[in-house]
Amino acid sequence: xxxxxxxxxxxxxxxxxxxxxxxxxxxxxxxxxxxxxxxxxxxxxxxxxxxxxxxxxxxxxxxxxxxxxxxxxxxxxxxxxxxxxxxxxxxxxxxxxxxxxxxxxxxxxxxxxxxxxxxxxxxxxxxxxxxxxxxxxxxxxxxxxxxxxxxxxxxxxxxxxxxxxxxxxxxxxxxxxxxxxxxxxxxxxxxxxxxxxxxxxxxxxxxxxxxxxxx
Numbered sequence: 001x002x003x004x005x006x007x008x009x010x011x012x013x014x015x016x017x018x019x020x021x022x023x024x025x026x027x028x029x030x031x032x033x034x035x036x037x038x039x040x041x042x043x044x045x046x047x048x049x050x051x052x053x054x055x056x057x058x059x060x061x062x063x064x065x066x067x068x069x070x071x072x073x074x075x076x077x078x079x080x081x082x083x084x085x086x087x088x089x090x091x092x093x094x095x096x097x098x099x100x101x102x103x104x105x106x107x108x109x110x111x112x113x114x115x116x117x118x119x120x121x122x123x124x125x126x127x128x129x130x131x132x133x134x135x136x137x138x139x140x141x142x143x144x145x146x147x148x149x150x151x152x153x154x155x156x157x158x159x160x161x162x163x164x165x166x167x168x169x170x171x172x173x174x175x176x177x178x179x180x181x182x183x184x185x186x187x188x189x190x191x192x193x194x195x196x197x198x199x200x201x202x203x204x205x206x207x208x209x210x211x212x213x214x215x
Contacts (some may be wrong), residue, residue, distance in 0.1 A: 021203070135181070
């Protein structure tokens, strides 16, 4: 995903303000590079690379007989396997490799946990009416998580956020990340205006309206 421009950030900021003027809710948009480090993938990829290298080397030795390794010390096989493991471990740090070796269930769990942590880190649980909503995009996993506080979840039906999440994920994949965020924020604003409308003359802006970008 390309970096957000100043114009993109302004549009998202304005979208949050426009949505919150109609409701008691507080909407916080957020984007993170990933929701976890997935260190285990490096070991799995390294082991896979080492096993492949060992299999290839032993197959060559068996297939070619005396012409393959008659002048080579077996230590070269060990060294080749170690180097293959190191290469695999490095490859296991790449996003594509992490997605390949990690199940959808595990990535979904990690994104959910990261969103829950962010919900408390950024004070969404402290709003006066319990009406905070976090919209978090996690880039490595290519997932979006929406978390709403108790006062909202009690009023909206189950599955309310599913369509919003699907459309936002598609927008990010299509290279329309800023537009996807703005549409999701507007959708949240519509839902909140229906279930938690703003009171006359008493609608404080309790949380920042800017997109939170973590590195």
